[in-house]
Amino acid sequence: MADLAELRQHAQQIFAAGVAAANPxxxxxxxxxxxxxxxxxxxxxxxxxxxxWQKVHVIAFGKAAGLMASAALARIPAQLLQLPVIAVTNYENSADYRNIELLTAAHPLPDQAGLKAAQRIAERMSLVQKNELVLVLISGGGSALIPYPINGISLAEKTQVTELLLTSGATINEINTVRKHLSVLKGGGLAKLAMPADLHALILSDVLGDDLSAIASGPTVPDPTTYADAVALLHDKQLWPKLPRSVQNHLQHGVQGLIPETPKPNDVIFARTGHSLIGSNTVSLHAMQQAASQLGYQTLIYQTQLQGEAKLEAEKLAAYAKTLNKPLALIAGGETTVTVTGQGLGGRNQEFALAFACAASQYGLTSEWTLLSGGTDGRDGPTDAAGGLIDTCSISRMLTAGLNPLARLADNDAYHALQSSGDLLLTGATGTNVADLQVLLINT
Structure with missing residues (x-):
């Protein structure tokens, strides 16, 4: 039977298998x-x-953009490839690639560099012709990396809206419903700019359920949501009074029909578009399950679409783990949310890990266990950590370090709690993103 040190090592190996399955x-x-x-x-x-096709234009954006663009460049016949290939990724994944114009920008909150990158993509689209192909390579993080606000809304105002949504507990689909109605490229906008060329998107999904209209806010597919949906959501989250006046006006004009809706499924622009899903959270989950089995664990997929408030979902998992009476590897994937009420530092995976440690202590989960919750991109929230890797003794180590775990959890300060106990998961940027993965290893 594995000891805690070996359990921690196995958890990291299983997580690594999930990340590897999303290799761009x-x-x-x-x-x-x-x-x-x-x-x-x-x-x-x-x-x-x-x-x-007479020419192939390659446009890539997302955390895996550099690797995906490089792979595409190696596959496309030289006489067809229209150089340079344009790729937009986050600063952490910056690298040098031959014949690739790699642009870097901020994530999760957009910045001026991202705006310039989005404008560069739009500029390239103005050059494409009939009988040419625009090959779009999309990976997680694309929404934030190519911000292009519609006329009348500044990048700072759009960023303010994104930040409000990120801290409201809104899901990624809800966030994208709003962003698509404030953007030139999102919600089918890129497909519109690519006419009259053909377009095909190869997509590495970071969205649960792989809804193509939600991945990177659906720049190449029809948008089923409306201005009315965006307005209703913002009222429901009690964010409407906090919005810049320009955003309120734009959305209200959309509801009133004074400006065009985002492209819908019957729009002629989609007659020349196609899409392929090349990787996802589900694919990574099954790779983790296989890795755990190879390490000798009986495995169970606990949840394929783990959503909801991170604290509450962690407590549910701890309560479920308490009912188990045999060694087991529980595997989950998804993307929880955090409603920020405190002043601390962290991310949803770190908060999930800390909340699980607290709940396991309260529920008396006495068997030896290790839980890893991590972002497949290697970054969890505005921190240098991918998430948390905790075990049976984590709470004890925090108390010894002079920290109150429950108080840190209440202050959304999982980062410093996990740092004090040596439980931060530090992987560095991975070059991919298929949302989050969790593994709980239990000895009895």
């Missing part, structure tokens, strides 16, 4: 090939898409 290069190579000097694109259903 391997995922893209499975869907992109050539035949008779023509590009062949694999579809999610196993079919293929090909055409005698």
């Amino acid at each position: 290069t391997l995922a893209l190579n499975r869907f992109l090939s050539t035949e008779h000097d023509q590009l062949v694109i694999g579809l999610t259903n196993g079919a293929v898409r090909s055409h005698a």
